[in-house]
Amino acid sequence: MVTSTKHRPGPPKLLPGATRAARLRTINGAAPPNLAVRGLKGIVLLIAAALVVAPFLAVISTSLADQEQIAAAGGYVLWPQNPNLDAYRAIFSGGVVTRATLVSVGVTVVGSGLSVLVVALLAYSLSRPGSWGHRPILLLVLFTMLFNAGMIPNYLLIKQLGLIDSYWALILPTLVSAFQVIIVRAFFLEVPQEIVDAARIDGASELQILARIMMPLSKAVLAVVALFNAVSYWSAFFNAVLYINSTDKWPLQLVLRTYVVDNTAIGADLPGEVVPPQQSLQMAILVVSLVPICLVYPFLQRHFAKGIVIGAVKG
Amino acid sequence: MRDLSLSRRRFLTLSGGAALAAGAGGLLAGCGSSQPAAPRGPATATLPDYIPSQLVRPDLAASADGLMAGYYDYPRNLVDAFSGKPAEGAGDVSVLTNMFNPVPPALGGNRYWQELNNRLGANLDITMTPAADYLNKLSTIIAGGDLPDMMLISARLTRRADVLTRLCADLSDLVSGNAVKDFPFLANIPTDSWLPTAFGSGIYAIPIPRAVVGTIMFSRVDLIRQRGLNPDPANYQEFVELARGLTDARANRWAFGNPKRVIEFVSNMLGVPNLWQEEGGKFTSEYETDQRKQALARATELYQAGLFHPDSVGGKLNLRDLFGNGTIAITADGYAAWDILASTYNVEVGGMAAPGFDGGAGTNRAGTAIFALTAFKKASPDRLRQLLGICDWLSTPLGTSEYMFRRFGAEGQHYTWQDGVPVRTALGNTEVKLPLEYIAESPHVLGPGDRTRVDAQRAYQEKIVPRVVRNPAEGLYSDAAIDKAGELSKIIDNAELDIISGRKPLDHWDEAVAAWRRAGGDQMRADYEKARAERG
Incomplete structure (x- = not known):
């Protein structure tokens, strides 16, 4: 295959006396x-x-x-x-949404942090060719991409673990994503072996190598994992439907969902009750649930594109 | 440390419940034959007697055949329906139900909930789930094996008969026949609503009742009068003239917005059965009748004449808003929508009774007489009596102090009276949102409200209740009717839209009905005929 590199012409040289207008009339020559x-x-x-x-x-x-x-x-x-602002007042009255926001923030922060840690640990161990059980564990991880246990088996598992009505039921089921493990593993595999060997000669343990070499060198991909998980934890409501019975432990998205469901059931209306229009409530909910992610996204966007591209081409 | 191991007995219990729940959720529909048959013998359950409550006298009395009681004003001299606490000593009572309202504050920060528990003499531990997700929640709870004391059994739960008869308590000894008089407000629920609670010889749930009035064809009476038209057409031709008079495409005004409902309305003019027709134990579907095909043909003509909103076929219209702003003038909705439409949009709403196609009186389809059922975990008769006592308390009618507390909370704290109407305070709007009406509820009433509107509603009901056609399959159970409901209605809905929009000829209807029969329609028929024969 023949490849050629075209020389990209620079901007034409203008005489020192050329006007600004003349400079603007040309774009890259x-x-x-x-x-x-x-x-x-x-x-x-x-x-x-x-x-x-x-x-x-x-x-x-x-x-x-x-x-x-x-x-x-x-x-x-x-x-x-x-x-x-009636719709926003209705949503925030009573303190339920405020409390649910705190729950969601807690679950998102703890869940994303733990997720990055666990994914990095698993990906690192799977990226070391000589590690014990490396191949069967990798296959097990890949297997989870093909099959999902389903709603009821998952419920039975959570129940038997004693996690019903626990915040951990919102975090643990989605803590490790096989897709993310594969991406991070691919990233770790590209780190030159010489750097790892040098650290080892200097007496670094495996955990030290991971913490001091691999993770700092992989900030981009770890930021992607963090962002993916943050968005996923922030938006999740279905696990809470299944596993959380106490409404004071509901995350924001589930509380907001009770507004989205058409609350015009027969008998639900009361005389004299003034409620904001349903459409306003639904749109206010959209705004409330989107704002935090919109605030965080611009700061992580740079890493996001870079991490995805690197992970994609280095597999 | 928690023991995570499963004993063999525990495993079998769990897996049995899981299989049932999976079937209930439609996940393992093919495994049905591995389950032992539910105890559905030829014995017939004795339904609870209907004993209308005389505790409060409404302005307009209810009737056994379906007329709703009416009130012009809120009764101010409230009656205490209970002298003591209905569930004294019941301790913790777990409840699983759905909700349509925003979630209220939890028990610890909700004085209304605390006072409710105090008045009941029990600690209601209510697990609330948004209605859209309720079936999933119910299926997993059933799978987990730890049933709550009371749970809402959705009308869409597949394998409902198995769930009720194998996992839930048989209430026959407590509510059948005359025994229901111990729970006077459950006895106040009409017999129509109790029909779906009976399986074989047992009563396995209590109903959350709805009126048989069902769906109403609402019209913008104010717009009709403005145009000098007749809001009560006497035959199909006058109905078409009314629709033509209301349509002005240039002004963005159309008569209708939902073809399906118009087909049903024309069906009522032609005397089409309400889903099924029974003669001598043989069931015929409404889709198999010539009149239904004719109703479809007439609705197609109306569509081709440009009397429908352009997005009626394929589009997802917000019909209430379009009705409220006058874009469409005739729309069908549940009976409770009368007040919602009139109050929300401040317009004059009327109910249009279907005339006979060539004159005289048409029919009116009875609505489903329940929203859902409330079933109970198996327990001792004493415990069940306590739980039914709670439901009885929750079913007290308008005019009782219990009803007012349930709907509005404590006077002064959660609501105040303004011009004879209870108006919730800010605290009331936040706290009084427990979905108690989805545990147990009294029959709905008209009003209290504006006398003119209540009279119009009552006049409409007096006209249509004598013409109500009940579904003969109501109260008969069919697995296919629930398991295949989505697939079957899709076949019919798609065919109707294809024909109405002109994409397919009218003869396509016959193919669609044949496909409907193959896909489960015939199975439903067989289920109903068998159930009918067993009931005797």
């Missing part, structure tokens, strides 16, 4: 498209951006709108005429 093409591109991009922004705007606006406007619009509102 290529002549810029004419005004019509640029205008067309701008319009296309604007439409694309609007298509992305409009649903977000609709979600936020509807969460602030009143019943009259929602009814007039037939469901979604693009700009609230009389914005109010």
Whole structure:
């Protein structure tokens, strides 16, 4: 196979006296498209951006709108005429959502941290060719990617472990993901053996090698694992449905789900009871559940793309 | 340290429960034959007597055939239905049920819940689950083997008969026939609602009742009057004229938004049976009747005439909002929606009774008379009596102090009276959200509310209740009806939409019905005919 490397021309040299306008007229040496093409591109991009922004705007606006406007619009509102925070007040009244937020934060932080630790430990041991039981354990890990035990066997396991109504039932079942183990293992395999040998000559134990060499060198992929797990723990509600009976231990997503389920059951309405419109409540819930992840994501995004790409090509 | 080992007996118990629960969740439907047959002999259970409560006199009396009692105002002179605590000494009572409301604060921070326990004389430990996830929760709890004292048995639970008859308590000795008078407010539940609780010779649950009025075709009476149209068409032709008069595509206004409901309404005009028809122990499905096919043909004509909202086929419309803002003028919904639609959108709502196709009176399909069932863990008769006592307390009707506490909490703390109407305080709105109505409930009533509206609702019911057609399979149990409900309704729904939208000709209906029969319709028929023969 023949490969060639094209030389990329640099920007054309301009005379020192050239104007700024003249500099702007060239982009990487290529002549810029004419005004019509640029205008067309701008319009296309604007439409694309609007298509992305409009649903977000609709979600936020509807969460602030009143019943009259929602009814007039037939469901979604693009700009609230009389914005109010009734839906948010309804969600946060009584302290249930506040408590559930704390539960979710706790589960997310502990779960993601433990998950990174356990995945790194397992991936490291599986990345050392001479380690005991290396191949059968790797096959066992891979096997879990093919089959899921199912809801009822999982429930029986959690029950027999005595974890019903325990926070650990929200953390342990999804602590280790085979997919993540494979990615991190692939990353560890690419760390030069010479570095590991040098550490060993210096008297480092396996745990020290993992903690002081492997993990610092693998920050990108570990950040990906942390982010994956954080999003997964933050969004999870089904394990709580099955394993948690006390409502004061419910995570945020399950509490919010009770608002999303259509609460217009027969007999559920009461005279004189003023409730925010259902559509507003649902959109407010979307906003509340998305905000924390939106806040964290930009800080981890850099690692996220890098880690995924590295893990993908080094298998 | 906790012993994680399983004894052989324990393993068998667990795996048996798990298999049953898995079947209940539809996971191991093919393993049914490995289960011993449920005790469904030819013996017939004696249903509880219907003894209407005379404790409170409503403004409009209920009737045994399905008219709901009506109230114009909230009774202010409340009656104490119980002199003592109904479950004194019952200790902890675990309950599993679903919820449609936002979750209330837990017991420790919920004074309403604490006071409820005090009034009952028991510690209600309620495990609440969002309704959408309830079947999964129930299946896993059954699999785990630790049944709660009381649990909601969803109408969609597969293998319901096995779960009830093998795992739950037989209440026959406590509620059958005249024995139910010990629980006067359970006796106040009409017989229609008790039918699905009977299996073989036993009564295995109590019903959470619903009125037989069922689905109503609501119309925007204000819009109809504005256009000088007749809100009560006397035959199919007048119904079409009404729909044409309400449709103005340029103004974004249409008569209808849901083809399925219009097919049902036209079916009522043609006298189509309510799901099944029984003659001499032989069952015929409504889909197999010529009138049903004719109703589909008429609805297709209405669609082709442009009387439906353009997104009616394939789109997911928010029908209530569209009805409220006048985009559509006729929509079908549950009977409780009358108040919701009128109050939420501040519009005048009317109930349209189906006329006969060529004039006279049409029929009206009875609604399902239960929301779900509440079953009990097997226990001693004394314990069951205590648990039924709790349910009796939870079924006390409007006008009793128990009802007001249940729905509104403690006066002054959770609600105050404003112009004769109890209005919840902020604390009430937060704390009084326990899903007690999904453990046990009294029959629904009309109002209390605006006299004009209550009178309109009552007038509608007086017109349609005599024409109510009950489903002869109501109270008869069929595994296929539950296991294959999704698949069967999909066959019919898809065919209806294909025909209405013009994608397929009307003759496609015959193929769809044949497919429906093969997929489980015939099995349902066989189940019902067998159950009917056993019941005698």
